[in-house]
Amino acid sequence: MTNRVFNFGAGPAMLPEPVMQRAQDEFLDYRGIGASVIEISHRSREFMDIIEAADALLRELAAIPDNYRILHVHGGAQMQFSAIPMNLIARNPARKAVYAVSGNFANLAAKEAMRYGEIDTSCNSAESNFDHIPEFDARTVDTESSYVHITSNNTIYGTRWHAFPDTGEIPLVADMTSELLSRELNIGKFGVIFASLQKNLGPSGLALVIVREDLLGYALPETPGLLNYRTCADKQSLANTINTFAVYMMKLVLEWLRDEGGVKVIERRNAEKAAILYDVVDGSDFYLGTANAPDRSHMNVTFNLAENNLLEAFLREAEANGLYALKGHRSVGGARASIYNAMPVEGCRALADFMRQFERSHA
Numbered sequence: 001m002t003n004r005v006f007n008f009g010a011g012p013a014m015l016p017e018p019v020m021q022r023a024q025d026e027f028l029d030y031r032g033i034g035a036s037v038i039e040i041s042h043r044s045r046e047f048m049d050i051i052e053a054a055d056a057l058l059r060e061l062a063a064i065p066d067n068y069r070i071l072h073v074h075g076g077a078q079m080q081f082s083a084i085p086m087n088l089i090a091r092n093p094a095r096k097a098v099y100a101v102s103g104n105f106a107n108l109a110a111k112e113a114m115r116y117g118e119i120d121t122s123c124n125s126a127e128s129n130f131d132h133i134p135e136f137d138a139r140t141v142d143t144e145s146s147y148v149h150i151t152s153n154n155t156i157y158g159t160r161w162h163a164f165p166d167t168g169e170i171p172l173v174a175d176m177t178s179e180l181l182s183r184e185l186n187i188g189k190f191g192v193i194f195a196s197l198q199k200n201l202g203p204s205g206l207a208l209v210i211v212r213e214d215l216l217g218y219a220l221p222e223t224p225g226l227l228n229y230r231t232c233a234d235k236q237s238l239a240n241t242i243n244t245f246a247v248y249m250m251k252l253v254l255e256w257l258r259d260e261g262g263v264k265v266i267e268r269r270n271a272e273k274a275a276i277l278y279d280v281v282d283g284s285d286f287y288l289g290t291a292n293a294p295d296r297s298h299m300n301v302t303f304n305l306a307e308n309n310l311l312e313a314f315l316r317e318a319e320a321n322g323l324y325a326l327k328g329h330r331s332v333g334g335a336r337a338s339i340y341n342a343m344p345v346e347g348c349r350a351l352a353d354f355m356r357q358f359e360r361s362h363a
């Protein structure tokens with residue numbers, strides 16, 4: 001192929017090369033119909049086959065039980081920050097919810113929810129700039145809470161919930177934008193899981209929502225029709241014109257994941273990839289990990305250079321070596337290697353080699 005780099009961007013992120021190639025190959029003429037997949041009706045048989053196949057594959061790969069519905073909703077994950085309270089906060093007339101604030105996106109989600117009810121944000125790691133997952137004590141959860149919300153992987157800070165809180169009868173809602181399908185999950189532990197596509201699943205702009213059926217039907221009357229989970233479920237996510245291209249790309253990504261061996265295999269590979277990078281960080285005083293070691297993410301590896309004034313040279317030389325988009329988020333600084341499912345082990349090895357070589361020449 002052409003000059004493809006190892007792309008460590010946090011999202012929109014790299015997609016598997018075979019997926020990109022397949023999309024390119026069939027772009028002008030989808031399966032002999034003489035039109036592109038983006039030029040055909042979202043209600044055509046061809047597109048219905050795509051969305052149904054995507055849902056079936058997702059159900060199989062993520063082991064989604066029959067009592068959960070799969071929804072495709074406009075607006076990415078942040079639109080879900082509004083949709084979640086609108087659909088769930090009225091489960092209990094007290095209109096309360098708990099948000100574990102483990103990062104910037106968790107904070108945004110909590111702020112949005114405050115428009116609709118009383119939100120408890122006492123489980124919070126803002127004081128140490130979100131360098132760890134806050135301690136969650138289920139005993140402190142008000143029993144009138146309609147749900148508990150967590151962000152399972154904190155893209156900016158490089159932390160993740162390695163184990164999930166047990167919230168008993170209160171539904172656990174998880175923003176899994178930066179890690180869905182990167183690790184095996186017991187979906188039955190969650191009331192709702194949502195994720196935008198642009199990390200592990202496809203292009204940006206759509207969100208996937210996996211919702212337990214008994215949670216449908218609690219939407220506030222003012223909920224916009226297109227954000228109402230009941231409507232989305234009843235209309236099979238086709239209440240209006242869906243982003244057909246994103247769904248098509250997601251189907252290709254899911255087929256790729258199946259062919260790679262599925263989530264169990266990719267989870268092992270992701271652990272191996274993360275270990276390659278954390279080993280370099282831990283084995284040197286030149287690099288400093290920014291996340292608390294037991295909470296480290298396998299998707300976003302965040303680190304700084306002990307000599308912060310070398311950061312610019314580090315990023316520049318990395319890019320010259322085909323290691324793209326390593327700049328950390330402004331709220332953490334330093335560097336961040338986002339290593340979602342599509343990042344091959346070789347990409348992590350190349351970055352680790354570069355880091356060692358950069359240290360040798362600048363220490």
Ligand SMILES: Cc1ncc(COP(=O)(O)O)c(C=O)c1O
Pocket residue numbers: 011075076077078079105151153154155156175176177178196197204205
């Ligand atoms: C954990 C998490 N939640 C939410 C979002 C926001 O996603 P979107 O831009 O698709 O709304 C992001 C984006 O990076 C994210 O990492």
